[in-house]
Amino acid sequence: MRVQICAVGRLKAAPEKHLLDDYISRLDATGRGIGISALPVCEVEEKRRLQGSELMEREAELLLAAIPKGALIIALDERGRIETSEAFAKRIGTLRDSGAADLAFLIGGANGLAPALRERASHVMAFGAMTWPHMLVRVMLAEQLYRAVTILSGHPYHRA
Numbered sequence: 703m704r705v706q707i708c709a710v711g712r713l714k715a716a717p718e719k720h721l722l723d724d725y726i727s728r729l730d731a732t733g734r735g736i737g738i739s740a741l742p743v744c745e746v747e748e749k750r751r752l753q754g755s756e757l758m759e760r761e762a763e764l765l766l767a768a769i770p771k772g773a774l775i776i777a778l779d780e781r782g783r784i785e786t787s788e789a790f791a792k793r794i795g796t797l798r799d800s801g802a803a804d805l806a807f808l809i810g811g812a813n814g815l816a817p818a819l820r821e822r823a824s825h826v827m828a829f830g831a832m833t834w835p836h837m838l839v840r841v842m843l844a845e846q847l848y849r850a851v852t853i854l855s856g857h858p859y860h861r862a
């Protein structure tokens with residue numbers, strides 16, 4: 703199963719980018735042995751000056767166009783479900799075992815994800831009830847994906 707993070711906005715050369723690249727490459731290196739690989743992070747951006755719901759709907763279109771066709775979608779949203787790292791790892795392992803080819807994680811921009819996109823997702827996950835900057839959410843998600851593959855492969859990175 704291939705996993706991909708797809709986000710609104712461009713991450714310039716910054717400490718967050720360094721961390722993100724590091725976790726994605728660790729995720730790919732550890733995940734391949736257990737049937738999970740990482741696609742490059744994809745970023746989308748609307749250049750026109752749209753506002754509010756019009757902007758969110760356009761960003762939703764761009765996100766859906768950027769992910770692999772037929773990918774299962776997990777949306778990142780503070781109104782989503784909070785779970786432990788072990789439960790998240792189990793969720794990823796179950797999807798892999800079910801034969802899912804591609805799994806896309808979608809992160810919104812400053813306005814958040816369009817409600818229709820959240821409804822389309824097979825799961826909506828939250829890193830707590832607080833709102834985090836989308837640049838940090840990418841890094842947090844990449845780390846949790848790396849942690850998940852270490853849990854699934856019995857690697858000692860995660861200590862419960």
Ligand SMILES: C[S@@+](CC[C@H](N)C(=O)[O-])C[C@H]1O[C@@H](n2cnc3c(N)ncnc32)[C@H](O)[C@@H]1O
Pocket residue numbers: 777778779780781808809810811812813814815827828829830831832833834835836839
């Ligand atoms: C700055 S936030 C947007 C907040 C926006 N006001 C909203 O209501 O969704 C940008 C993106 O980061 C992600 N995000 C922020 N906080 C999060 C959290 N606690 N859990 C999961 N994702 C989060 C979501 O994908 C969100 O669309």
